[in-house]
Amino acid sequence: MNFELTEERQMLQDTLxxxxxxRYDTRVRNxxxxxxxxxxxxxxxxxxxxxxIGALFTEAQGGFGGMGFxxxxxxxELGRAGVVEPFLDCALLGGGLLAALGxxxxxxxxxAVIAGECQLALAHGEPAGRxxxxxxxxxAVPDGAxxxxxxxxxxxxxxxxxxxxxxxxxESGSVLDRAGISxxxxxxxxxxxxLTGYPLISGGRAAELVLDHVRLGPEARxxxxxxxxxxxxxxxxAAHVALSAEALGAMETATALTRDYMTTRTQFGRPIATxxxxxxxxADLLIEVEQARSAVILAAGHLEAxxxxxxxxxxxxxxxxxxxxxxxxxxxxxLHGGIAMTQEYELAHIAKRIVMTDHxxxxxxxxxxxxxxxxxDAA
Numbered sequence: 001m002n003f004e005l006t007e008e009r010q011m012l013q014d015t016l017x018x019x020x021x022x023r024y025d026t027r028v029r030n031x032x033x034x035x036x037x038x039x040x041x042x043x044x045x046x047x048x049x050x051x052x053i054g055a056l057f058t059e060a061q062g063g064f065g066g067m068g069f070x071x072x073x074x075x076x077e078l079g080r081a082g083v084v085e086p087f088l089d090c091a092l093l094g095g096g097l098l099a100a101l102g103x104x105x106x107x108x109x110x111x112a113v114i115a116g117e118c119q120l121a122l123a124h125g126e127p128a129g130r131x132x133x134x135x136x137x138x139x140a141v142p143d144g145a146x147x148x149x150x151x152x153x154x155x156x157x158x159x160x161x162x163x164x165x166x167x168x169x170x171e172s173g174s175v176l177d178r179a180g181i182s183x184x185x186x187x188x189x190x191x192x193x194x195l196t197g198y199p200l201i202s203g204g205r206a207a208e209l210v211l212d213h214v215r216l217g218p219e220a221r222x223x224x225x226x227x228x229x230x231x232x233x234x235x236x237x238a239a240h241v242a243l244s245a246e247a248l249g250a251m252e253t254a255t256a257l258t259r260d261y262m263t264t265r266t267q268f269g270r271p272i273a274t275x276x277x278x279x280x281x282x283a284d285l286l287i288e289v290e291q292a293r294s295a296v297i298l299a300a301g302h303l304e305a306x307x308x309x310x311x312x313x314x315x316x317x318x319x320x321x322x323x324x325x326x327x328x329x330x331x332x333x334x335l336h337g338g339i340a341m342t343q344e345y346e347l348a349h350i351a352k353r354i355v356m357t358d359h360x361x362x363x364x365x366x367x368x369x370x371x372x373x374x375x376x377d378a379a
Contacts, residue, residue, distance in 0.1 A: 003297055009073045012055055012065075016074065019050060020081035026346050029203070032084055037161050038205030039085040048116025053091050061099040062114050068303030071238055072245040072296055079249030082349050084203030086119070086158040088242055094120025094166050096235045097183065101223030106185060109164065121162035123153035123186075123209050124232065131362040133236060134178045134229060138211060140169035147171075147221075149184065149192075149214040159207035160197040162188050167211065171226050178229040183222040190214050202356035203349065233307070236361055240314040241303050244296045244321045247357045250350050251289050251325060254332040257347050258282065261336055278335065285331055288324045295320040308378055315371035322364030325354040 005013060023043065032040050047053065055070050057063025065071075071092065078087060095113040098106050098120070112118035129135035138151025149169050159165060165186045173180030186193060192214040195207040223231060259282065262273035272278055299317035302310050329351040333340040340347045358364055 005069070005073065008064075009069060012051070012070075013073050013077060015050055016047075016052060016077040017080070019047070020077065020083065024081050024083060026344065026349070029082060029084065029349060030343065033199070033203055036205075038158070038199065038203070039161065044085050045116045047085070048114065053087070053095075053116060054114050056087070056091050057095065057099055057110070057114060062111055068238075068241055068300035071242050071303070072300040075242040075245040076249035076252075076296075079246030079251075079353065080253050082203075082250065082253070082346070082353055086121075086161070086204060088239060088246075089122060089157040090120045090162070092238055092242055093122045093235050094162075094164075096238060097122070097166055097222065097231055098185070100231050100234070101183065101228075102185075105219065106222065109185075118164070119158060119162045121156050121159040121165045123156045123159065123165050124168045125154050125156075127152055127154045129154070131366045132176065133232060134176050134181070136168050136170045136181050137175050138167070138169040140171045140182055140184065143215060146215060146217040147182075147184070149186075149211040149216065151211050153209040153211070155206045156195075156209045157200070157204060157206045159188075159195050159209060160205055164188060165193070165209070166222060167209075168228055168232065169211075173226075180226045181228040181232070182225050183228040183231070184216055184220045185222050186214065186216065186220060190216070200356070202352045233311075237307075237310050237314050238303060239361055240318050241296070241299050243357050243360055244292075244299055244314075244317045247321050247325045247354055248289070248292050248296050250354045250357075251292060251328045254328050254347060254350050254354065255282075255285055255289060257350070258285075258332040258335050261339075281331060281335065285328055288327060292321055292324045308374060312371060312374040312378065315367045315374060318362060318367040319364055319371055322358040322367065325358060326364075329354045 052074060054063040055065040055074050058066035091113055095110055099110045109118055113120060126135060126137055140147040140149055149167060165188060167184050167186050168181055169184060170180050171182050192212045194210045197205055197207040199205050262278060263271050265272050295317040299313045302313040332347060333351055336347060339345050342348055
């Protein structure tokens with residue numbers, strides 16, 4: 001099987017890598033991290049003009065990609081450069097849900113997202129929900145032709161900058177039922193919705209969201225009533241590929257920084273890269289990163305497969321990426337010494353991104369349990 005990128009994906013990778021290497025350094029990122037938005041609007045606009053957002057959508061949706069390998073190509077480069085812009089939450093999740101379920105008016109928002117003119121956030125996780133996708137306690141109660149939303153959402157990434165927030169709420173069933181979950185497109189300034197924002201350790205911003213009698217008209221509904229779980233599951237599967245690829249790119253940068261450091265840092269009159277014990281540790285890291293790359297390829301290649309096969313490969317990739325990512329973060333920091341912990345040095349941010357990836361939509365233990373359960377289902 002040929003795992004080389006197609007000509008179009010290779011061009012996308014080369015373009016994105018050149019752009020980010022020229023314009024996205026540690027100084028620029030640190031300025032973004034200190035901003036109130038959590039991302040740079042000018043860089044977001046430029047990346048949209050390059051077609052990076054469009055690569056996450058199919059041609060039918062107004063883009064030119066949208067497949068597993070398109071997503072992996074983009075997010076590997078974003079991870080390699082430590083980009084904190086909200087591609088996952090705005091484009092892949094929010095935009096992907098609108099593209100899959102939206103009516104004619106909502107589809108116009110997809111065009112604006114692809115053009116870099118609209119920001120979205122997905123408010124699905126809840127304080128008591130852990131990583132269970134079906135856990136939705138927020139309620140949507142009928143109110144004439146519309147609904148009233150009440151509940152709380154936790155760690156809503158990009159919420160403060162979003163023009164619209166896609167909110168999941170339950171119209172029927174108990175808290176852990178898959179049936180009965182609906183999705184709604186809520187304007188950022190809707191009455192009764194309050195946000196408490198904060199910076200994230202790995203960059204960007206998130207917010208705790210409170211819905212207190214938020215009244216919505218029928219035009220706010222996204223997709224059919226009570227049928228939101230399947231769409232959420234599909235987009236989270238894409239997010240697993242994206243997060244795995246992003247972590248892989250970050251691991252490549254971490255190991256490259258460490259290799260360069262070891263060839264220039266001297267001790268006892270010679271570079272520490274000549275010490276056999278450190279060479280063995282570095283070799284072990286490079287082997288682990290190659291295994292992680294294989295897992296990302298497998299997950300990306302199965303993203304369009306049947307849900308059971310798709311989810312098994314996604315869970316396997318997240319399990320391996322989580323384990324290898326922690327090893328790479330810890331080892332590269334140790335091999336660097338104290339400099340690795342300074343904000344001005346690139347590895348400090350990259351290591352945080354790698355570690356915190358393991359806490360989005362399930363950690364290593366969660367995905368291992370999930371992989372085992374899916375294996376039983378397949379048998």
